[in-house]
Structures are given as C-alpha cells and as structure tokens.
Amino acid sequence: MLILTPNLPDPDGFYDELLHAHTGLSKDQSDALNARLILVLANHIGDRAVLTAAFEAAK
Structure with a gap:
C-alpha cells in the first residue's frame, strides 16, 4: 500500500x-x-503495485 500521508x-x-x-x-x-x-x-521498494500507485499519485 502506498503511503501518501507525511511519513518522514x-x-x-x-x-x-x-x-x-x-x-x-x-x-x-x-x-x-x-x-x-x-x-x-524503486529498487528498494521492490513492489510493482506500490510503484504503479506512485506513478498514478504523481500524475
């Protein structure tokens, strides 16, 4: 699951x-x-579903 709330x-x-x-x-x-x-x-994340969600969120 992609985290979109502040997390740093x-x-x-x-x-x-x-x-x-x-x-x-x-x-x-x-x-x-x-x-x-x-x-x-992206390599560190390693989860294609999370990376795909990140593409969508960034658009």
Whole structure:
C-alpha cells in the first residue's frame, strides 16, 4: 500500500539534503541524479503495485 500521508521524521532536513545533492550540478547532471535516485528507491521498494500507485499519485 502506498503511503501518501507525511511519513518522514525530518522532512525539512530531507529536502535540504536533496537540494544539497544537486549543488554545483548542471541541469543535465541534476536530471541524471534524479533519474538514478528514482531507480535506487524503486529498487528498494521492490513492489510493482506500490510503484504503479506512485506513478498514478504523481500524475
């Protein structure tokens, strides 16, 4: 089941870390980082039903 309610203990800290990961990157490098991050997290989730629900929620 996809969790759509706030679920991070430190969402501001996470957002800061995400922004910091993109510091100094070009647009293409930033896009590539986002794509790799999506693939890493999708692999960690590993449940196609959850990932399909995430696609729908993101639309």
